[in-house]
Amino acid sequence: MESVETHIAAFEVLLVEDSPGDVRLTLEAFKDAKVHINLHVASDGEEAMAFLRREGKNLNVPRPDLILLDLNLPKMSGQEILEEIKKDPILKSIPIVILTTSTSDEDVLRSYLLHANCYITKPVDLAGFLKVVRSIDDFWLSVVKLPSEVKL
Amino acid sequence: MSVVQNGLFSLCTSLRTEGQLRRTLKNFDKEKTKSPTGWKIQLAFGFAILILLIVGASSNRSMVVSNESALRVRHTHQVLGNLQNLLLAMETFESSYRGFVLTGNESDLKSYRANILSSEQHEAAVRSLTVDNPAQQGRLPALETLISQKIQFGEMVVDLRRTKGFEAAADAIRIGQGKRSMDDIDRIIHELQEEERRLLTLRDADANRHLSQTKMILILGTTLGLLIAFAAAWSVHRDNSRRGVAEEALLESEQGAAVILDLTHDAIFVRNPKNEIVFWNKGAEALYGWSKNEVSGRTTHDLLNTVFPAPLAEIEAEVFRTGCWEGELTHQRRDGTSLIVLSRWAVQKDGSGNPVATLESNRDITQHKTAEAHLIRMEARYRGLLEAAPDAIVIVNQSAEIVLVNAQTEKLFGYRRDELLNKAIEILIPRRFLNEHPGHRNEFLGHPQVRAMGQGMDLFGLRKDGSEFPAEIMLSPSGIADGILITAAIRDITARKRAEEHLVKAADELKRSNIELQQFGYVASHDLQEPLRMVASYTQLLAKRYKGRLDSDADEFIDYAVDGCSRMQRLLQDLLAYSRSGTDVTAPREVSCETALKEALANLRVTIAESGAVVTHDPLPAIVSDDSQLVLVFQNLVGNAIKYRGAEAPRVHVSATKNGRNAWTFSVRDNGMGIDARYFERIFVLFQRLHGRNEFKGTGIGLAICKKIVERLGGRIWVESQPQKGSTFCFSLPESGGV
Numbered sequence: 001m002e003s004v005e006t007h008i009a010a011f012e013v014l015l016v017e018d019s020p021g022d023v024r025l026t027l028e029a030f031k032d033a034k035v036h037i038n039l040h041v042a043s044d045g046e047e048a049m050a051f052l053r054r055e056g057k058n059l060n061v062p063r064p065d066l067i068l069l070d071l072n073l074p075k076m077s078g079q080e081i082l083e084e085i086k087k088d089p090i091l092k093s094i095p096i097v098i099l100t101t102s103t104s105d106e107d108v109l110r111s112y113l114l115h116a117n118c119y120i121t122k123p124v125d126l127a128g129f130l131k132v133v134r135s136i137d138d139f140w141l142s143v144v145k146l147p148s149e150v151k152l
Numbered sequence: 153m154s155v156v157q158n159g160l161f162s163l164c165t166s167l168r169t170e171g172q173l174r175r176t177l178k179n180f181d182k183e184k185t186k187s188p189t190g191w192k193i194q195l196a197f198g199f200a201i202l203i204l205l206i207v208g209a210s211s212n213r214s215m216v217v218s219n220e221s222a223l224r225v226r227h228t229h230q231v232l233g234n235l236q237n238l239l240l241a242m243e244t245f246e247s248s249y250r251g252f253v254l255t256g257n258e259s260d261l262k263s264y265r266a267n268i269l270s271s272e273q274h275e276a277a278v279r280s281l282t283v284d285n286p287a288q289q290g291r292l293p294a295l296e297t298l299i300s301q302k303i304q305f306g307e308m309v310v311d312l313r314r315t316k317g318f319e320a321a322a323d324a325i326r327i328g329q330g331k332r333s334m335d336d337i338d339r340i341i342h343e344l345q346e347e348e349r350r351l352l353t354l355r356d357a358d359a360n361r362h363l364s365q366t367k368m369i370l371i372l373g374t375t376l377g378l379l380i381a382f383a384a385a386w387s388v389h390r391d392n393s394r395r396g397v398a399e400e401a402l403l404e405s406e407q408g409a410a411v412i413l414d415l416t417h418d419a420i421f422v423r424n425p426k427n428e429i430v431f432w433n434k435g436a437e438a439l440y441g442w443s444k445n446e447v448s449g450r451t452t453h454d455l456l457n458t459v460f461p462a463p464l465a466e467i468e469a470e471v472f473r474t475g476c477w478e479g480e481l482t483h484q485r486r487d488g489t490s491l492i493v494l495s496r497w498a499v500q501k502d503g504s505g506n507p508v509a510t511l512e513s514n515r516d517i518t519q520h521k522t523a524e525a526h527l528i529r530m531e532a533r534y535r536g537l538l539e540a541a542p543d544a545i546v547i548v549n550q551s552a553e554i555v556l557v558n559a560q561t562e563k564l565f566g567y568r569r570d571e572l573l574n575k576a577i578e579i580l581i582p583r584r585f586l587n588e589h590p591g592h593r594n595e596f597l598g599h600p601q602v603r604a605m606g607q608g609m610d611l612f613g614l615r616k617d618g619s620e621f622p623a624e625i626m627l628s629p630s631g632i633a634d635g636i637l638i639t640a641a642i643r644d645i646t647a648r649k650r651a652e653e654h655l656v657k658a659a660d661e662l663k664r665s666n667i668e669l670q671q672f673g674y675v676a677s678h679d680l681q682e683p684l685r686m687v688a689s690y691t692q693l694l695a696k697r698y699k700g701r702l703d704s705d706a707d708e709f710i711d712y713a714v715d716g717c718s719r720m721q722r723l724l725q726d727l728l729a730y731s732r733s734g735t736d737v738t739a740p741r742e743v744s745c746e747t748a749l750k751e752a753l754a755n756l757r758v759t760i761a762e763s764g765a766v767v768t769h770d771p772l773p774a775i776v777s778d779d780s781q782l783v784l785v786f787q788n789l790v791g792n793a794i795k796y797r798g799a800e801a802p803r804v805h806v807s808a809t810k811n812g813r814n815a816w817t818f819s820v821r822d823n824g825m826g827i828d829a830r831y832f833e834r835i836f837v838l839f840q841r842l843h844g845r846n847e848f849k850g851t852g853i854g855l856a857i858c859k860k861i862v863e864r865l866g867g868r869i870w871v872e873s874q875p876q877k878g879s880t881f882c883f884s885l886p887e888s889g890g891v
Contacts, residue, residue, distance in 0.1 A: 021686045028693065072682075101681055103728075124685050124721045126692035 011037045011141050014064035016048045016081060017099075018073050022122075026068070026099075029133035035141065040064065045076025049084060052091050064094060066140050069116075071100040071107060079110055086115040093147045097136060196384035200377055207373030214366030221359030228352045231281045231288075232345055238274035239341045241267045242302065246334055249306040253313050253321040261310065268303055275299060278344070288347055295340045302333045419493070419514040425507050427451045439493075439516055441486030452512070457484035471499050472507065480517070491518045543626075544613075544642040550635035552577045552593060564644055566616035580642075582614045593638075600629030600636060613642060622649045673731030677724045684724065688717035723839070726853035730838060733784065733857045743779040745772035745818070749806055751779075752786035756794070765794045765802035772808045773816055776888040781861045786820075788854040789881045793822035795848060798876065811884060815867075819882045826875040836869065858883070 017023050023041050030037055040061065042048035048067075051058045067085070071078030078098065085091045095117040100107070103121050111119050120136070123129050140146075245267035252260040275296065282288035313321035410433075413420050419436035423429050429452055432444045440456060447455060453464070459482035460467060471477045477497040484490050493514040499507045538545055544561035548554050554572050562569055565580055572579065581589055592606070605611060605625035613623040626641040691713045699707055746769070753760065753767060760767060767790060786806070793804045803823045811817040827835065827842070834840050836859040841852040855869075862869045862883045873879035 019682070019686075021690070025686075025689055025693075101678070101685065122685070124681065124688060124725075125718065126689045126696065129689060 011035075011066075012040065012062045012064045013037050013066050013068060014040045014042060014048065014051060015068045016042045016045070016073065016078070017068070017070045018043045019070075022070070025126075025129065026133065029130050030137065032130050033134040033137050035137045037137075037141070038062070044074050045078075045081040045084075048081055052085065052088075052094075065146050066136075067094055067096045068099045068136070069096055071098060071102055071111070079107075079114060082111065082114045082116055095140060095144075095146065097140065099132075099136075193384055193388065196380050196387070200380045200384075203373050203376050203380070207369055207377075210369040210373075211366050214362045214369075217362040218359055218366075221355050221362070224355045225352060225359075227281060228348045228355065231278060231348045232352075234274045234277040234281065235341050235345050235348070238271055238278065239338065241271035241274060242299065242334065242337050245271060245306060246302070249310055250325065253309060253318065253325065256313055256318065264306070264310070268306075271299060271303075282344075285347075285351075288344060291340055291344055291347075295337065295344075298333055298337045298340065302337060305333065417515075419516075420511070421447075421452065422509050422511050423452050424509055427453060427510075429455070430509065436514075439485075439491075439514065440483065457490075458482070471497055471510065475499050475501070480521075481514070483514070491516055492521045493517060541641070542643070544644075546572075546577070546580070546640045546642060548577045548638050548640070550597070550637075552590075554579075555637065561642070564615075564621075564642065565613065571616075577640075580614055582612050582620050585612070596627060596629075596638065597636060600631075600638075602626070602628040605640070613644070621646050670731055673727060677728035677731065681721070681724050681728075684717060684720055688714065688721060691717055723851050726839075726851045730853055730857055730860065733781070733860050740776050740778060742774050743777045743782055744774045745782065745808065745816075748779050748782040749786045749790075751783045752790060755783070755787050756791055759791060759794055763794045763797065763802055765797075765804060767804045767806070769806035770808065772806070772818070773810075773887070775816060775885055777865050777885060781865065785858050785861050785883065788858045789820040792854055792881070793820060793824055793879070795850075796824045796879075797822075798824050798826075798878070814887045815884050816887055817882055817884045819880050821878065821880040823878040826877050826879050827871060827873040828875050829873075832871050832873070835871065 015023060015026055017026070027039055030039060040051060042051050048069075050056050051061055052064070054061055069078050069081060073081070076084075078100065082096060082098070085094065085096065092115070096115075098111045098116045098119040099122060100120075101122050101124075108119050120132055123132060245264060248260055248264040248267060252258075252264065275292075279289075279292055282292070309321050309324050312324055414434035416433070416435050417438070419439040420431075420433040421429055421436050422431035428449050429447045430449075432442075432447050436447075437443055442455065452458065461479050461481070467477055467479070475498065477495075479495055481493050481495045482490055483493055494517045496513045498511045500509045500511070502508050538556075538558045539560075541558055541560060544564040545556075545558045546554055546561055547556040554575055554577055557569055557572050561567075561572065565572075567579075578586055578589065596605075603626075605627050611623045611625055612620045614620055621644050624643045624645045628639045628641075630637050630639065691710060695707075695710045695714055699710070749769060749772060759765075790804055790806070794802045800823055805821045806818070807821070808816050808818045831842055835842065836855045837852075838856040839852045840856075841848075841850070858881075859869050862885065865885055867883055867885040869881065869883040871879055871881050
């Protein structure tokens, strides 16, 4: 059981989000869901790619098990980051959840065409948001079997 | 037609009057009896008979002569034969008595006796045969004497032999009287024979002469007879031909002229110097309605109420001077209707130059005149139209020379009419088009038909002052006898061009402003959403974490903040929905309205179930439109019908009726609370609500979205309702391609 719990606690999630309010809200939501994750935050595309490629100060960062990606970002847009990751043979196996305020059908379609693993619109009210974060935790961090960092 | 008429006219004028016509016929009859044929034939027959008589007499005579000659020749031959036999008998006689002398044999005396008899017979024959020839007859007595002496001598010798024996007889013979008489007989007979032969030769020649004469006469007579016969035959034939022609003339004139004059449709009549009608053909009967008998002796001008183009005296003076007149007259028919005729008069004068009759030939040209008048009116109207036309109208001939321009042309191009006529059309064309223009013109002449000039090209006209104006030009060809005319209607489209440019600019501006507005709506609602979400989320977080831990004022404030945030969020969401609706219209395709309605009802499943509403519908058509937008419209209208319900359970009915050729009207009828007529417009305006927030939720966006969508799809939306009596929301959509 220990090892299992340790395993669960070891979940690494990268949140790509430029709004500190949203970062805190996400953190609070995970807290509310009583899930133990290590939430890493990148506030733009460049930071996110540096983290994923362990560049610069990120030499010792873990490989994330899941990426939560906002679309509306400064510098690189969320979709450019998505494209970049899915083109990378090492990184493309990491599941990416688009978590955004956009409800545009075009955004939805483009994201899936770029191999996003799922697309979630942030609910505007707190209760909704908490529910969504709990669902992510349930599904991606409990139900789903995720790939480990093994070179094929 | 006019040739025929002229021909008839000349026939008529040559005959002039019926009286003269009769006279002509009588003269013709006299000439017929005086015809040369009669006496020529008589003469020819006279000649022929005379010749036949001559030939007959001549051949008869010839035959008689020839018969006579033949008889005489035969006669001569008889004479010659008898003379020869006589001579032979005498010689045989002499030798027979001499034989008896020698032999004394009595049997020798047989031929002696026979020859005496024979010589007597021949002598008698010669005598009778030459009875018509005195010369021969003159020789005969001497011959008879010699013959009787010879016979006596013979008798004496025979007698001597018998009585005195041979010696005596021989001595008598030797004495020689016998020899001499025999020679004389021989000589005379030869003379007779010579004479007969001479006669024979003469008669032969005479017979031959007669024969050749007869031959000649026969040949000549026959030839002459034949010639006369031929001449007579030719003469008869020629006279017969003449007679045929004359007979035709007779037909044309006697019964013919009147009949032929009756064949023409023209009215032809003859009047005497007192203008009384003396001849009136069937054409005149038909044209004027008066019969021949009715008009006889009446005065034409009174009868027909003639209206002359000039005073009658002048016309009559001209007729008297020139013998004829031609002009248009107005006549009146028996039934009172009037007509216009082309009238031709010809006058016949007597030896002293006084007119005796006038022939008048009239043709009805009323219709022609009416058509002519119509043509003149049309021409005037056409002129009027041409001058009044708002376009400059220029007509050019095949050589591109201007042959006609209207007033508008002068105004538009600044030239006077006389400055343009007979000039090349190029005067009105800007220089830069001059190279291409002849090519285009030839192309048009190759396929001349009404069309706009230079489709797809910008055309310009060149004014006298050198300025240009944009033009629209219609071309239309019209064929005339010597080629083709091109009518060009030229319209100055400066104002239109300006308006078009203005319109394009305005449309561009409107489009840009619409896009901006849309972007504004989208951006505003979307970008406002973010900070609002923060406010709402943290206010709610505050409420969640600290409710009951602060004082009651704090709790109440937090509640208002949360409520305000949610309403703000709803408004922003609806605004976003509104600004998006109708903008992301997909390519129009055939949409089953039934399917769209079913989808809308599926989306409303929970609402319908909770309210216990009954939604029914008629069969709905398929139209060419946008299905997702249509679903939204149905969803909003049915949703509203349930939301604004009356006391009873909601009943909603959806139906569609064809409206015109290419449109459908859909209606959503409910039994809800109904709407006061004064709100019919207002309910479709964005965020307009008729109820308090506590009564019904919602921002007032639904019908605004419906209106926007329906209008984008090419239709319109309206409501028919009375409070408490339910509402019917209607919208029309085109059946195909409204988007």
